Amino acid sequence: MTLDPLLFGEIDPPQRLLMGPGPVNAHPRVLRAMSADLLGQFDPEMTGYMNQVMALYRPIFGTANRWTMLIDGTARAAIEAALVSLVAPGETVLVVNFGRFGLLLTEILGRIGARIESVEAPWGETVPLDAIAAAIERTAPKVVATIHGDTSTTMAQPLDGLGDLCHAAGALLYVDATATLGGMDIAADRWGADIVTGGLQKCLGGPSGSAPMTISDAAAEHIFTRRHTEAGIRATGTVDGKGPRIGSNYFDLAMIMDYWSEKRLNHHTEATSMLYASRECARVALGEGLEARYARHAAAGRAVTAGLRAMGLTVFGDDRFRMTNVTGVYIPDGVDGERVRAAMRDHFEIEIGTAFGPLAGRIWRIGAMGYNAMKHKVLITLGALEACLRAEGFVLPAGAAVTAALEAWEA
């Protein structure tokens, strides 16, 4: 063994203000909750906490769904769990695609063996409901899959009415709300969404690694048509489920529901510390009140947008469909985007985001979400960005950004 005898030292990350598209700084209560010691997975105290998590996430998802629980992985794990459990190979899925995460749905569905159809909008726009309706009519999908807020483009797809459209055509609706859960109005029942998934590391102000999801009774019934019990935990001589299996064991929602139900059939070992974190994220959000929380994120989005425009920058995308918690802004001509990001980090300990794919090198993404959707953090970030842009030789009206942001926040 040739490791440093001090083994790299104690954990001691620098105190960065994370104002990118996520992850963001965790709420201190969430960090503290993770320091509680572990419990056995079938300890009544542990299963009690699991039941509390189910209850706490129902209002956050805007649902009365019984099946509201956690996937033990990052937000992407919940997306794959939803899709692999809903969709059998060869079935048609319509993807509402307006950014990188729409492409991710396509990518995951391709591996599942789905027949993929798409209805698309250019990056920076969303897909009109009538275009989705026409695509459903044209493709007769079993499932319609969409992102709610796509951080790659900062656009939020309107979803009211979509569930009815899907159900009238015999399709189930999947919504990825990773980037908006706890920050924008999530209304699984009003939307008529059959599965909605999220993550902690955006508007809920927690760490990545646990992914809340909710499943309608109709979707659960559909998933249970492929329900099986693992050989290793069946009583001797009992019969397994029948019919085909879901393509993944870890992401088999039928098994995961059996684990979260009063059956408590062993599947994975629930990630206890992350469950504590998820529970505390929800308690913080519900303690604040969801309406107040959404208003706070909206104020932050208004302030960031107003501040950027007051600096003379051009905000990316369609104002009507803007996510409140992350804002894209064009890097001005003659300014080195990565040098500005490095200066923000080196001089101010503030992180702002870069971009992906066709927007790489063209926009920055500035987030204000969860514990960081606060007035002072928005103002500090804009002031720092102004200083870094001036250092690059960009000419702007000094002090205008902070003033405009403050006015917009209070509006």
Next chain:
Amino acid sequence: MTLDPLLFGEIDPPQRLLMGPGPVNAHPRVLRAMSADLLGQFDPEMTGYMNQVMALYRPIFGTANRWTMLIDGTARAAIEAALVSLVAPGETVLVVNFGRFGLLLTEILGRIGARIESVEAPWGETVPLDAIAAAIERTAPKVVATIHGDTSTTMAQPLDGLGDLCHAAGALLYVDATATLGGMDIAADRWGADIVTGGLQKCLGGPSGSAPMTISDAAAEHIFTRRHTEAGIRATGTVDGKGPRIGSNYFDLAMIMDYWSEKRLNHHTEATSMLYASRECARVALGEGLEARYARHAAAGRAVTAGLRAMGLTVFGDDRFRMTNVTGVYIPDGVDGERVRAAMRDHFEIEIGTAFGPLAGRIWRIGAMGYNAMKHKVLITLGALEACLRAEGFVLPAGAAVTAALEAWEA
């Protein structure tokens, strides 16, 4: 919203001593490490921590493998990532099956579409190397998959020489070391194992939810034959990988290696708090010294076994192949196993384990691992079990268990 206005109260789990097959109590340093705040995923401090984790887990896996990293999920997630990335549909895999977790390998491989062959031992035994050799000869597998320590039976499969056997036949070797990593000698390179996976919640004394793994260069090369880059993060106009894709996006080890390499291609958002926990688990283990740690687990196993026998109980399984960190013991005739477990919990705040499948209701499983492989915890547990057995009317030599355990520990 009809939730309790106090939202179920602050996290405050009872102080249970977890002496089952895992999870166990986490080391306090690991719990504290998780309270550090988050970092952006491409922050140089964050990628620095990722590189440290790679370095820290090499000695723990007994390997020089470059690709030594974390999967963001429970131990079961790493098993599925290994198998879905190594095995293409239709390929033959030989499973070394001697317990529930061998059955789990079969279960996961079935969903991947592998052709599954098995070489088996009854629960409580292990599979002789020459039986595996004969099975390899008979089945010509692409991959041989085995559990190291199967907690369902408390048996540890001997693995020295198995890699050579596999490689001579053109097969890769996968080993699941979830239950033994950090507690028994794990020797990926000496065994010739191509992938070894683990978890934190057993001998490493951390929470479930992050799964260390190591991948040999040969396995990495094999996996990279199915490497692709996600559409959403490719530069415009660039070409994707070629050939078939791995059946899962989340578990695509080619993508996960690209994320953990200097390429830093975005995949999931690394579960930062769990990475901090993984890092601290490794620092604790290496700070103690692996040889000392293995000796401590061996002492605990000797003490538990000796104590149980001194009470007049019958220990389950073959002494020659016993895991050091978990011991199965028959529930004596006339004793209600679940009532004893409840009494252990209610009177002593100690959890011991039940069993699965053919052993359900027949044995208890008593663990002493990670932070709980300590002399006083073993002695307390045996003393408590004696009291609970006596309350059930079981006749035993009073005090003999603790005395025998103490002698065995010191031996």
